[in-house]
Amino acid sequence: MFLRPCQLLVISCLHVAVYGAVLRNFQVTQPVVVPDDAKQCTIKVLQPPTDCGPLGSWAAITLNLTVTSNGTQYDRLAHFTFQNVEIWRTSTPEPTIGDGIIWTYIKDVSRYTPLFANPGTFILQLDNIVEPGLDGIYSSKMLNVTLPRNTVKVFAELLASGNAEEEFWYFNAANEYLSTLPQDTTYGQGPFRELRLLIDGKIAGAALPYPVIFTGGLNPSLWRPITAYGALDLPTYFLDVTPFVPLLTDGNPHQFTIDVVSAEDDHTILQNWYVSGLLQVITDPSLKPTTGHMTVYDAPLFSQTSTTAVVQPDNVNITVKATRKLHIEANILSGSGEATYVVWKQDLSYSNEQSYIQDAQYQIVTQRASGSNIATHNGVPSVVEIFSYPLYIDLAFSADQTSFTTVVDHSYDRDLLPDPLVVRSKIEMSQITNGFFQVETDGNFANGTSNNTFAYEDLAGNTYTREVDAALNNITFDREGGTLAHTGTTTEGFQSISQVIKYVLGRLPGGNK
Ligand SMILES: *[C@@H]1O[C@H](CO)[C@@H](O)[C@H](O)[C@H]1NC(C)=O
Ligand SMILES: *[C@@H]1O[C@H](CO)[C@@H](O)[C@H](O)[C@H]1NC(C)=O
Ligand SMILES: *[C@@H]1O[C@H](CO)[C@@H](O)[C@H](O)[C@H]1NC(C)=O
Ligand SMILES: *[C@@H]1O[C@H](CO)[C@@H](O)[C@H](O)[C@H]1NC(C)=O
Ligand SMILES: *[C@@H]1O[C@H](CO)[C@@H](O)[C@H](O)[C@H]1NC(C)=O
Ligand SMILES: *[C@@H]1O[C@H](CO)[C@@H](O)[C@H](O)[C@H]1NC(C)=O
Numbered sequence: 001m002f003l004r005p006c007q008l009l010v011i012s013c014l015h016v017a018v019y020g021a022v023l024r025n026f027q028v029t030q031p032v033v034v035p036d037d038a039k040q041c042t043i044k045v046l047q048p049p050t051d052c053g054p055l056g057s058w059a060a061i062t063l064n065l066t067v068t069s070n071g072t073q074y075d076r077l078a079h080f081t082f083q084n085v086e087i088w089r090t091s092t093p094e095p096t097i098g099d100g101i102i103w104t105y106i107k108d109v110s111r112y113t114p115l116f117a118n119p120g121t122f123i124l125q126l127d128n129i130v131e132p133g134l135d136g137i138y139s140s141k142m143l144n145v146t147l148p149r150n151t152v153k154v155f156a157e158l159l160a161s162g163n164a165e166e167e168f169w170y171f172n173a174a175n176e177y178l179s180t181l182p183q184d185t186t187y188g189q190g191p192f193r194e195l196r197l198l199i200d201g202k203i204a205g206a207a208l209p210y211p212v213i214f215t216g217g218l219n220p221s222l223w224r225p226i227t228a229y230g231a232l233d234l235p236t237y238f239l240d241v242t243p244f245v246p247l248l249t250d251g252n253p254h255q256f257t258i259d260v261v262s263a264e265d266d267h268t269i270l271q272n273w274y275v276s277g278l279l280q281v282i283t284d285p286s287l288k289p290t291t292g293h294m295t296v297y298d299a300p301l302f303s304q305t306s307t308t309a310v311v312q313p314d315n316v317n318i319t320v321k322a323t324r325k326l327h328i329e330a331n332i333l334s335g336s337g338e339a340t341y342v343v344w345k346q347d348l349s350y351s352n353e354q355s356y357i358q359d360a361q362y363q364i365v366t367q368r369a370s371g372s373n374i375a376t377h378n379g380v381p382s383v384v385e386i387f388s389y390p391l392y393i394d395l396a397f398s399a400d401q402t403s404f405t406t407v408v409d410h411s412y413d414r415d416l417l418p419d420p421l422v423v424r425s426k427i428e429m430s431q432i433t434n435g436f437f438q439v440e441t442d443g444n445f446a447n448g449t450s451n452n453t454f455a456y457e458d459l460a461g462n463t464y465t466r467e468v469d470a471a472l473n474n475i476t477f478d479r480e481g482g483t484l485a486h487t488g489t490t491t492e493g494f495q496s497i498s499q500v501i502k503y504v505l506g507r508l509p510g511g512n513k
C-alpha cells in the first residue's frame with residue numbers, strides 16, 4: 001500500500017431534507033479516525049471526485065449514509081457495493097408515520113483504498129429480506145479466483161447475516177428436541193452457526209457470527225432511537241489466508257467457498273443467510289512467482305459440537321456447545337527473495353442454553369461465543385482477534401399471548417487487527433434493554449428502555465467512551481469522553497418525541513405469533 005497522507009475523501013450518500021421533530025436513530029459507535037490535517041473533499045455518490053488528488057491517493061475515505069424515512073414499514077437489509085465488492089452491510093431503522101425518522105452513519109472505508117484507485121460504481125441495494133417469508137437462497141457462495149503469481153499475502157474479510165427463518169438463529173431449537181416444544185414456538189436446525197471459508201474444499205478459517213438484532217426484532221421499541229450494536233454497520237470477519245499462498249500462486253483458478261453450517265448431523269441451515277466476502281491481495285514488487293510450502297495443516301471441516309437437554313412435562317432446557325481449534329503454518333518465499341514463516345491459529349468456543357418454561361410462555365436464551373484468532377508473519381502479528389459476544393434474551397408472554405415483556409442484555413467485546421494495513425483497536429460495548437409490547441386492534445402499544453456503555457481505543461492512541469440511555473423514545477442520559485469526543489458527528493443530544501407511536505408487531509423467534 002502506498003498511501004500518500006494528503007487528502008480525505010468524504011463520500012456523501014443519500015440524503016433528503018426533512019422537517020419537524022424527526023426521531024434521530026443511531027447506533028452507538030466511535031467517531032471515525034481521520035487525519036486532522038487533511039483537506040476534506042465531499043462527493044455525492046456516482047460523481048467521481050475532482051480536485052481531490054489522484055485516484056487512490058487519499059489519506060482516508062469515509063462514507064456518510066444519511067437516510068430519512070416516513071411511514072410504517074419494516075426494517076430492511078442493505079448492501080453497499082463498490083466495483084461489485086460489498087464493503088458495507090447495513091439495515092434500516094423502522095420508520096414511523098408522522099414525523100418520520102432520520103439516521104446518519106459514517107463508515108470508515110479507508111482500508112479499501114486500493115479498490116477506490118479505479119473509477120467504479122456505487123450500488124446501495126435495499127432488500128426486503130429482513131422480513132420473514134421471503135426466500136432468496138444465498139447461504140453458500142462459490143467463486144473461482146485466480147491470483148497473481150507474485151502474490152505474497154492474502155487477507156479475507158467475510159460478511160454474513162441471518163434473515164427470515166435464520167434471523168433469530170440463536171433461538172432455533174436443536175431438531176432432536178423441537179418436538180418437545182409447543183408447535184410453532186421456534187424453528188429447527190439448532191442455534192449454532194459457523195461461517196466458514198474453504199479454499200479448494202479445505203478450511204481456511206471460520207468465524208462465530210455476532211448476533212445482530214435488527215430494529216424490527218423482538219420489540220421494535222427497544223431499538224428506538226438506539227439500535228442494537230451492528231444494526232447499522234454489521235460486523236465482518238477477518239482471516240489470514242496467507243498460508244495458502246504457495247497453493248494459490250500456480251496461475252490456476254482456485255475455488256473459494258463461503259458458507260454457514262449448523263451443529264445438526266447434516267450441518268444444514270434454514271433459509272437464509274446472506275454471505276459475501278472480499279480478498280485483500282498483496283503482491284511482491286518482483287514479477288517472479290512466489291513459492292513455499294504449507295508445513296502444518298490441522299483444520300477440521302466442522303467444529304466439535306454437543307447437544308443435551310433436560311425435558312420435563314412443561315419445561316425444556318436445551319444446551320448446545322461447540323469448540324473449534326485450527327492451526328495452519330506455511331513457509332513463503334517471495335520472488336524478490338524474502339522468506340516469511342506464517343502461523344495462523346484459531347481457538348473458538350460457543351455455548352447456547354435455551355429454556356422454554358411453562359409450555360414456552362417464558363423463553364430464555366443465554367449464548368456465549370468467544371475466541372481468539374492470531375496470525376503472525378515471522379512472529380509479527382498480522383491478524384489478531386480476541387472476542388466475546390455474550391447474549392441474553394428473556395421473553396415472557398402473557399397467558400393470552402397478547403402481550404409480552406422483553407429483556408435483551410448483550411455485549412460486543414472485540415480486540416481486532418483485521419490486517420497489517422489497519423491499526424489495531426478494541427471495542428467494548430454493552431447494551432441492556434427492557435420493554436413491553438401489547439398487541440391491540442387499533443395499533444399496537446409498546447415501550448422500551450435502553451442503556452448503553454461503549455468504549456473504544458486503538459494503538460494510534462485514540463480513545464472514545466460513551467454512556468447513553470434511552471427510555472420511551474427519549475434520550476435520558478448521554479455522556480461522551482476520550483480523545484475523539486465532541487467531534488460533532490455522533491452526539492444526538494437530548495431528544496423528546498412526544499408523538500404517540502403505533503408499532504408494527506416485532507418479529508419473534510418462530511415467526512410472528
Ligand atoms: C410523513 O408522511 C405523512 C403522511 O403521508 C405526512 O402527513 C407527513 O407530513 C410526512 N412527514 C414528513 C416529515 O415528511
Ligand atoms: C471452478 O473450478 C472447478 C475446477 O477447478 C470447476 O469444477 C468448477 O465448476 C468451477 N466453478 C465455477 C463457479 O466456475
Ligand atoms: C432451565 O433453565 C432455567 C432458566 O435458565 C433455569 O432456571 C433452570 O434451573 C433450568 N432447569 C434445569 C433443569 O436445568
Ligand atoms: C411499559 O408499559 C407497561 C404496561 O403499561 C408498564 O407496566 C411499564 O411500566 C412501562 N415501562 C416503562 C419503562 O414505562
Ligand atoms: C439505565 O440507566 C438509568 C439511568 O439513566 C438507571 O436508572 C437504570 O437503572 C438503568 N437500567 C439498567 C437496566 O441498567
Ligand atoms: C452527513 O451528511 C448529512 C446530510 O448531508 C449532513 O447533515 C451531515 O453533517 C454529514 N455528516 C458528516 C460527519 O459529514
Ligand SMILES: *[C@@H]1O[C@H](CO)[C@@H](O)[C@H](O)[C@H]1NC(C)=O
Pocket residue numbers: 472473474496497498499
Ligand atoms: C419524553 O420525555 C418527556 C419529558 O421529558 C415526556 O413528556 C414525553 O412523554 C416522553 N416521550 C414519550 C414518548 O414518552
